[in-house]
Amino acid sequence: MVWTWSGPGGLxxxxxxxxxxxxxxxxxxxxxxxxxxxxxxVLGLDQVLDGLDQMSNYKRAxxxxxxxxxxxxxxxxxxxxxxxxxxxxxxxxxxxxGLLGRRTRLEVLLGILLLLSVLxxxxxxxxxxxxxxxxxxxxxxxxxxxxxxxxxxxxxxxxVDPCQDFYQFSCGGWIRRNPLPDGxxxxxxxxxxxxxxxxxxxxxxxxxxFPGNSSGGSEAEKKTQAYYLSCLNSAKIDELGxxxxxxxxxxxGGWNISGxxxxxxxxxxxxxxxxxxxxxxxFSVSVSTDPKSSNxxxxxxxxxxxxxxxxxxxxxxxxxxxxxxxxxxxxxxxTFTLSPLDLNDTEPVVLYAKEYLQQVSDLINKTHxxxxxxxxxxxxxxxxxxxxxxxxxxxxxKLLESxxxxxxxxxxxxxxxxxxxxxxxxxxxxxLFVKATFDxxxxxxxxxxxxxxxxxxxxxxDQLHWMDPETKQNAKEKADSIYDMIGFPEFILDPKxxxxxxxxxxxxxxxxxxxxxxxxNFSSRVMADQLRxxxxxxxxxxxxxxxxxxxxxxxxxIVFPAGILQAPFYAHDHPKALNFGGIGVVMGHELTHAxxxxxxxxxxxxxxxxxxxxxxxxxxxxxxxxxxxQYQNYSENGENVNGKQTxxxxxxxxxxxxxxxxxxxxxxxxHGEEKLLPAVNLTNDQLFFVGFAQVWCSVHTSESxxxxxxxxxxxxxxxxxxxxxxxxPDFSRHFQCPLGSPMNPGERCEVW
Ligand SMILES: [Zn+2]
Numbered sequence: 001m002v003w004t005w006s007g008p009g010g011l012x013x014x015x016x017x018x019x020x021x022x023x024x025x026x027x028x029x030x031x032x033x034x035x036x037x038x039x040x041x042v043l044g045l046d047q048v049l050d051g052l053d054q055m056s057n058y059k060r061a062x063x064x065x066x067x068x069x070x071x072x073x074x075x076x077x078x079x080x081x082x083x084x085x086x087x088x089x090x091x092x093x094x095x096x097x098g099l100l101g102r103r104t105r106l107e108v109l110l111g112i113l114l115l116l117s118v119l120x121x122x123x124x125x126x127x128x129x130x131x132x133x134x135x136x137x138x139x140x141x142x143x144x145x146x147x148x149x150x151x152x153x154x155x156x157x158x159x160v161d162p163c164q165d166f167y168q169f170s171c172g173g174w175i176r177r178n179p180l181p182d183g184x185x186x187x188x189x190x191x192x193x194x195x196x197x198x199x200x201x202x203x204x205x206x207x208x209x210f211p212g213n214s215s216g217g218s219e220a221e222k223k224t225q226a227y228y229l230s231c232l233n234s235a236k237i238d239e240l241g242x243x244x245x246x247x248x249x250x251x252x253g254g255w256n257i258s259g260x261x262x263x264x265x266x267x268x269x270x271x272x273x274x275x276x277x278x279x280x281x282x283f284s285v286s287v288s289t290d291p292k293s294s295n296x297x298x299x300x301x302x303x304x305x306x307x308x309x310x311x312x313x314x315x316x317x318x319x320x321x322x323x324x325x326x327x328x329x330x331x332x333x334x335t336f337t338l339s340p341l342d343l344n345d346t347e348p349v350v351l352y353a354k355e356y357l358q359q360v361s362d363l364i365n366k367t368h369x370x371x372x373x374x375x376x377x378x379x380x381x382x383x384x385x386x387x388x389x390x391x392x393x394x395x396x397x398k399l400l401e402s403x404x405x406x407x408x409x410x411x412x413x414x415x416x417x418x419x420x421x422x423x424x425x426x427x428x429x430x431x432l433f434v435k436a437t438f439d440x441x442x443x444x445x446x447x448x449x450x451x452x453x454x455x456x457x458x459x460x461x462d463q464l465h466w467m468d469p470e471t472k473q474n475a476k477e478k479a480d481s482i483y484d485m486i487g488f489p490e491f492i493l494d495p496k497x498x499x500x501x502x503x504x505x506x507x508x509x510x511x512x513x514x515x516x517x518x519x520x521n522f523s524s525r526v527m528a529d530q531l532r533x534x535x536x537x538x539x540x541x542x543x544x545x546x547x548x549x550x551x552x553x554x555x556x557x558i559v560f561p562a563g564i565l566q567a568p569f570y571a572h573d574h575p576k577a578l579n580f581g582g583i584g585v586v587m588g589h590e591l592t593h594a595x596x597x598x599x600x601x602x603x604x605x606x607x608x609x610x611x612x613x614x615x616x617x618x619x620x621x622x623x624x625x626x627x628x629x630q631y632q633n634y635s636e637n638g639e640n641v642n643g644k645q646t647x648x649x650x651x652x653x654x655x656x657x658x659x660x661x662x663x664x665x666x667x668x669x670x671h672g673e674e675k676l677l678p679a680v681n682l683t684n685d686q687l688f689f690v691g692f693a694q695v696w697c698s699v700h701t702s703e704s705x706x707x708x709x710x711x712x713x714x715x716x717x718x719x720x721x722x723x724x725x726x727x728x729p730d731f732s733r734h735f736q737c738p739l740g741s742p743m744n745p746g747e748r749c750e751v752w
Pocket of ligand 1: 593
């Protein structure tokens with residue numbers, strides 16, 4: 001093996017800078033995704049971090065009533081048929097022909113008076129239209145406007161001064177109306193959209209006329225239904241009990257906890273457990289884009305988690321031995337894992353955590369064989385819990401409660417199963433989803449919006465004084481090269497292509513456990529298949545129903561799955577102020593990741609390579625420090641935000657808001673001011689900021705808050721709002737926040 005490594009804190013987390021974990025956290029079922037092996041690592045970690053949240057169950061009382069149709073986007077407006085828009089009636093009938101014909105003087109006089117009043121009325125309407133004061137501008141009374149206005153008003157807490165605490169002002173009402181659902185450790189807009197998506201998918205998968213069975217349906221779509229039904233079949237799962245797991249353990253050589261075990265087979269067990277079974281007891285192995293040569297794939301090895309969310313939960317000390325992991329026969333392990341590929345000693349391997357690996361090797365050498373066996377098989381058992389009967393999940397409940405503060409699980413089984421189906425066959429499931437809900441016009445609209453945000457971002461670059469002209473020029477070129485993927489990958493709508501993707505993955509309705517095993521095996525073969533191929537630019541690592549978005553540094557691309565292109569992020573009939581404050585900020589956020597503390601190290605082709613002048617690197621570091629200290633000062637339950645850990649996300653939030661607001665203003669300049677929303681009593685500029693803030697309305701347990709502070713690269717939702725807006729002069733101006741108030745503290749941090 002030819003090992004190369006990046007320093008500590010290298011790339012491990014950068015592959016998917018998730019917009020939020022809350023969306024993704026719902027999704028970690030069996031925990032593997034065939035696509036984007038590079039992301040597997042991150043998703044794997046994510047599973048370690050979030051899987052518990054998912055496994056603990058939850059329920060939303062109204063869900064059964066909602067029906068999947070709620071998730072259907074409304075069609076685009078046809079020109080000229082909007083019934084209740086723009087019609088200004090002036091309250092009198094049309095006169096017949098010859099208005100001044102055979103009339104008396106009085107009639108003529110009255111006629112003149114009438115004309116004058118019409119003229120006066122016309123002038124009034126004109127003045128109102130020009131916007132003399134927000135409250136007098138014309139108001140949008142379409143159904144969509146009225147209904148979204150009602151939602152906004154309900155979420156607000158007007159007893160709070162927006163300049164004191166804008167999060168509480170924007171979300172206080174929402175928080176009062178949304179107690180944490182049973183079994184959940186956090187609850188937010190993201191969760192509720194995902195639940196709507198789940199409900200739609202349930203409807204499709206359980207429908208007697210399952211769309212996958214119709215002509216033109218694909219085999220892969222049929223697999224989703226079989227997989228889902230196998231998961232739903234609790235009777236069968238109960239009947240099998242622990243048998244499938246015991247059989248698996250015996251096949252791997254036994255476990256000293258459950259019976260006899262083979263003492264001399266450390267390497268053999270490690271190979272099977274981390275190869276075709278895709279567990280990661282000591283480290284992770286994946287195949288993904290080479291960060292220094294983005295046109296090729298390479299084997300990548302990184303540290304893996306244990307089980308608890310972070311090191312702090314263990315408080316263990318580690319040894320410090322300086323040899324490179326001799327406890328593992330790497331060629332043997334990698335050849336087995338990537339079978340049938342032929343590997344030899346010259347195979348390049350990228351290593352992200354050199355010291356970790358050295359220490360883990362030392363630990364393996366010093367630890368008793370029975371303990372190693374116990375641990376390796378335990379990772380397998382832990383991975384299997386979700387496909388076994390309820391007793392296994394119950395056994396985990398106490399741990400979950402102490403970690404996340406959730407009560408005993410109560411998620412409906414179907415909901416859990418939709419999540420697993422999405423994790424396993426997410427692109428086939430995505431085909432059903434987009435055919436049922438995704439408006440094909442959305443792609444074009446989103447693309448146009450991304451370009452508006454990109455332009456705004458570049459205009460922002462022009463106004464930065466800390467960056468030298470040459471680096472600035474390169475940054476603009478990088479922004480121009482950012483590649484976008486919207487909605488879903490095209491291949492999912494072609495039954496043959498979709499079937500090819502899942503070819504070799506056998507699914508049956510009879511055994512959920514076997515479906516899971518087959519999937520691990522299948523995904524390990526897919527991973528091996530990637531190594532000798534060039535990275536596929538169109539490979540997606542989030543499935544279409546996902547309510548999330550991400551930036552890929554090695555592809556310099558941004559991705560917005562269909563799941564997030566819905567209200568409240570985006571709706572064609574909502575005011576632009578809300579769309580720019582919603583999906584616009586998300587777009588700006590992902591785009592800014594290309595320039596955050598980690599993304600900036602990649603060039604426009606996605607290669608890890610220095611492309612900045614030294615002076616600008618220093619100025620960037622200084623500005624980053626400002627933001628680090630700003631967020632470090634925020635605290636929740638007496639525990640401070642980690643400014644370093646959240647730096648990249650905070651930069652993305654700040655840059656995203658700024659670009660989206662600029663893009664909104666430029667839209668207004670081109671199209672004129674929008675009508676106001678009724679009853680909200682906000683100008684449209686204010687509405688933009690409220691729309692942004694309300695995306696982040698959320699509730700959580702204190703355990704979950706602690707876990708987030710320790711592990712999440714994002715700041716807690718409250719500070720994503722407060723921190724970003726306290727840096728925005730536009731915000732302060734529109735809410736007239738006095739200098740020195742909490743939302744306008746006087747000192748601002750600005751990177752992008
Ligand atoms: Zn992000």
